[in-house]
Amino acid sequence: MGSLSTDMIENNPAAFPVNPLDPEEFRRQGHMVIDFLADYYREVGKYPVRSQVEPGYLHKCIPESAPNQPESIETILKDVQSHIVPGLTHWQSPNYFAYFPSSGSTAGFLGEMLSTGFNIVGFNWMSSPAATELESIVMDWLGNMLKLPKSFLFSGGGGGVLQGTTCEAILCTLTAARDKMLHKIGRDQIGKLVVYGSDQTHCALQKAAQIAGIHPANFRAVQTFKFDSFGLSPVELKKQVEADVAAGLVPLFLCATVGTTSSTAVDFLPGLCKVAAEYGMWVHVDAAYAGSACICPEFRHFIDGVEDADSFSFNAHKWFFTTLDCCCLWVKNPNALIQALSTNPEYLKNKATESKQVVDYKDWQIALSRRFRSLKLWLVLRSYGVANLRNFLRSHVKMAKVFEGLISLDARFEVVVPRYFATVCFRLVCSSDELNGGNEDVNEVNNEINKRLLEMINASGNIYMTHAVMGGIYVIRFAVGATLTEESHVRDAWKLVQHHANLFVALKAQGLKIV
DSSP states (O other), X not given: OOOHHHHHHHTOGGGOOSOTTOHHXXXXXXXXXXXXXXXXXXXXXXXXXXXXXXXXXXXXXXXXXXXXXXXOHHHXXXXXXXXXXXXXXXXXXXXXXXXXXXXXXXXXXXXXXXXXXXXXXXXXXXXXXXXXXXHHHHHHHXXXXXXXXXXXXXXXXXXXXXXXXXXXXXXXXXXXXXXXXXXXXXXXXXXXXXXXXXTTSOTHHHHHHHHTTOOGGGEEEEOOOGGGTTOOOHHHHHHHHHHHHHTXXXXXXXXXXXXXXXXXXXXXXXXXXXXXXXXXXXXXXXXXXXXXXXXXXXXXXXXXXXXXXXXXXXXXXXXXXXXXXXXEEEESXXXXXXXXXXOXXXXXXXXXXXXXXXXXXXXXXXXXXXXXXXXXXXXXXXXXXXXXHHHHHHHHHHHHHHHHHHHHTOTTEEEOSOOOXXXXXEEEOOOTTTTTTOSSOHHHHHHHHXXXXXXXXXXXXXXXXXXXXETTEEEEEXXXXXXXXXXXXXXXXXXXXXXXXXXXXXXXXXXXXXX
């Protein structure tokens, strides 16, 4: 039971001096938050890129229960600066080279702010016609920029939808493929369906297969090889599919990737689509990272063959200056999605839907509710224009080339796989003689050296990179794409890598084991 004073306040409407959505208070606080973020972006390069806190740090800073009385925005922002910012890994830092970029922009941020401000719930056309129609228009705009076949556009009988992430896009298309196939062979045959990717395919595919009810034993991660630059080979795929068919299984779904997470490898779409067509498989092309670059004519060839796929997606929130979340998905056959994902309860029935003249995006996704994502993408496209967007992307590729060139000047390092876009995979290499002539496996020792090297670099806080393992080789990934990154940051990053590599050389010169 609360105290007398608490009860009096809670039951007295006059105790709330300001409406939670008072326009003038919104204006005042909004200016403060914008100023806070502008200062953050100005200073973000000075923060340790990877957070330096220990697990559980925030419990020591924040009370155990929510405040009973209001606190001022000034007090809250002070706590954000003191307690939250130290626990952030700064994805917008110009020294961020980890994972893949989450490139922001003024237009992307302001579009997000408009979307959040309107706060509509656009599950169908009737709930906010502008949200649905703008999404359809923007997806056709973007499809034309990518030179997607007309069959993927609304103007050609297909269509595009904005999902939250690639995980959702793959799950939706896999579910559509599953239901389409089970309609032919019977729902009791679900245990025979097989899903294919490579050992480089994003883990989102395996998760989608689990959720969609595919038997865990029927998930195939086809092996890739260094001589193919770790791209999925049509020959290897066909071997696996033939073996599955011979075992009485039913090939269902292939996820081909343009720009894998580990190394940005590119699967050979034309040959893979040909194999899939022989067996009636749905082909989804996951270009989550590299799809952005394909608006540039010189990179468009990486998605050659997409005309024979069933669906295609890329993440505008990775390398397209649009804030999280914003995954662009196109399908040739929207009805396959609708039949698998639609519901039609009485409380959502309306004349527009019944007219069959509108798109109800609730039937193109997992959830019912959806955000007004197209607004921020529209602002990005209009604020920067196609020519500038292409040049932004090219500048990142150019900086990655600079980093690659610096590596080539130091004989101690090697680039492990081809650089197609703006990510460089490299490692420090020590020979058996350099490793004190030990009997240890040279590759394993080099893997451990690079693992230690990466951790030392990241612990410094000056830059942040991540790793991957391909064909048993541990590589350090250097992914350029943060909006604020300039060539000077790339050159400084390389100097830092060399500095820490020199420490290993010094240890070796002293006759000490380095792992």
